[in-house]
Amino acid sequence: MNDHPINELKEQGRRGLCVFAVVMCITLAMVGVFYLPPANWDIGIAMILGAACVNAFLLLTYLMHFISERKLIWTVFAFTLFFFAGLMFLTLYANHDMPMGTMHH
């Protein structure tokens, strides 16, 4: 990242503008799903969250230059991903792990 030729840097600027345009299109599509939901709202939620993941991927890859980062950053990211996935899994697991005698039917 420290020795980019000038043309490549300007290309990054152009690429950034393209990413902005795509992110805004995807965001508008998400809002469209909110106002015109599909018959099954669960599918609508999945579509919206999937679109958010695409936006996040674009931002991380092109604006944060993650794709061209050093191995050490990838390692840090892999550990973060592992613990983040664990956090989410434990949360969902806990949702189905209701302590006995705490629910009324």
Add this chain to the structure above:
Amino acid sequence: MDIPYTVEARPDTGLYNAKLGIWLFLASEVMLFGGLFSSYILERVGADAGTWPHGWLNVPLGTLNTAILSLSAITTLMAWVACKTRNYGQFKLFHALTLACAIAFLGVKGYEYHDKFMHYEVQLKDGRIVDGHLIESKPDHIVIHGRYVQSHAELMQAAPAAQLSEIELKTGEIASMDNYGPWHNTYLAMYFTLTGLHALHILGGAIVIGYLWSFGSKMWYTDHQRFTNRIEVSGLFWHFVDLVWIFLFPVLYLT
């Protein structure tokens, strides 16, 4: 004594100190927001059908804030490109635009918060509920721009604007009234916690960017490479803040 690798990259990792530092910091930030997101998911998934609010937030304003923050991500990138190409004027311009975007974002968020604090749920003594925005408050009466509902379940879906009207209530009719602050229910508690923490990150990032744009920019002439590194690191933080919003917007506003 000079601290090594503040400017040039360490040979074995290929990174300078601040770059490694910011990525480690961002990793801890992922876990901070991850904990809050997982709490939200737990509450959202565990809520019975019809008990979770839908459409309570202003989607056009949320979309506007997404556009503002995405634009600021581009201006941050362009400011860094200007540093790399040693174009001081462009750097100043793009970083000023980033600051303007940050202020605009916080302004919109402030408006949304104000809107929630002016939104009241009024429990009447006859059992009915009036829900809407407080537009007048006097010792003997209040005026709400809203609607009557019979139960809390009806409140979970936001009402179309056409169903709203001005309702005058005598003080004697009111059993209790409570605005849509973080204490109102779990959803609003999560909303204010997540967006409040995010807004604090925006404020912190804006202060750093403002410093680098003003007093800190002296380093442009004295130690240009180190200054460029600072812009890169602050830019990474700013992109992360944008990344968090990219998930906050759909999770809180759209689902």
